[in-house]
Amino acid sequence: MESRNDAPQRSDAQRNRERILEVALVELARSTDVPLSVIAKKAGVGQGTFYRNFPNREALVLEVHRHEVQLLTDSATQLLKNREPDQALREWMDRLARFAMAKAGLADALRQATTATGGPSKPGYALVVAAIELLLNANHEAGTIRPGVTADDFLLAIAGIWQIDVHGDWQSRTARLLDLIMDGLRAGAPGRR
Numbered sequence: 001m002e003s004r005n006d007a008p009q010r011s012d013a014q015r016n017r018e019r020i021l022e023v024a025l026v027e028l029a030r031s032t033d034v035p036l037s038v039i040a041k042k043a044g045v046g047q048g049t050f051y052r053n054f055p056n057r058e059a060l061v062l063e064v065h066r067h068e069v070q071l072l073t074d075s076a077t078q079l080l081k082n083r084e085p086d087q088a089l090r091e092w093m094d095r096l097a098r099f100a101m102a103k104a105g106l107a108d109a110l111r112q113a114t115t116a117t118g119g120p121s122k123p124g125y126a127l128v129v130a131a132i133e134l135l136l137n138a139n140h141e142a143g144t145i146r147p148g149v150t151a152d153d154f155l156l157a158i159a160g161i162w163q164i165d166v167h168g169d170w171q172s173r174t175a176r177l178l179d180l181i182m183d184g185l186r187a188g189a190p191g192r193r
Contacts, residue, residue, distance in 0.1 A: 017053050019043040024064045025102060032109040036060070061113035065106065069124030072099045076131035086144035089135045090182050096128075097161050097174035104166045129155075139185075146188035157181050 023043040027034045036057060040050035054060035075095055079088035103110070132151045139145040160177055164170045 016043070016045050016049055020045060020050060020053060020060075021064055021067050024060055025068065025106065028061060028064065028109045029102060029104075029106050032112060057109075058113040061106070061109045065103070065110050065124060068099060068102060069127055072096065073124075073127045073131040076134050080135065080138050084144070085135070085138040085142040086182070086186065089139055089145070089185075090178070092131070092135055093158065093178045093182065094175070096158070097170075097178060100161045101164075101166045101170050101174075104162070143190040145185040147190065149185060154185075157184070 020039065020043045024039050027039050027042065036050065036054075037047065039060070040047055043050070054063065072095055076088070076092050079092055082088075083091060129151050132154050136145070136149055136151060136154060140147060140149070158178070158181060161174050164173050164177075
């Protein structure tokens with residue numbers, strides 16, 4: 001899932017690419033079959049610019065997903081720089097829930113793209129697990145969550161967010177669920193070190 005071109009882009013080209021990715025996330029979540037020309041038009045770019053960045057639907061879908069995973073996983077480090085470990089973990093959980101809701105809408109398009117390209121069925125999973133481990137380790141070191149919680153434990157505990165209806169009141173439902181999980185993680189914590 002590497003970017004097509006690792007060379008630095010001009011700032012306007014980078015903005016165009018980011019705009020395409022933002023629009024594509026919204027549009028593909030609404031409809032897997034949205035015409036690429038609609039995405040280009042809503043992003044305010046021409047067909048040439050669009051296809052220079054994304055030569056086909058699969059490339060676009062995989063890059064949207066890669067971009068979202070990268071934003072999510074990079075935020076773990078940033079949150080730990082600016083927040084206490086338990087606050088960073090809780091805020092990251094909110095970001096994970098938003099990612100899950102976006103991915104729910106994108107799931108069909110992602111499934112089609114990974115099937116068409118023969119790509120991994122869970123692209124980005126290892127990066128998400130690494131971010132979870134980073135956050136859990138920081139909390140273990142700070143004594144803000146119970147000892148011994150693993151990334152697998154965490155993923156099982158939060159699995160309910162993938163059951164929440166993306167078309168309903170997912171924000172308040174996920175906030176409540178994640179607060180309950182955070183309370184459980186804090187129970188039995190040895191205290192700040």
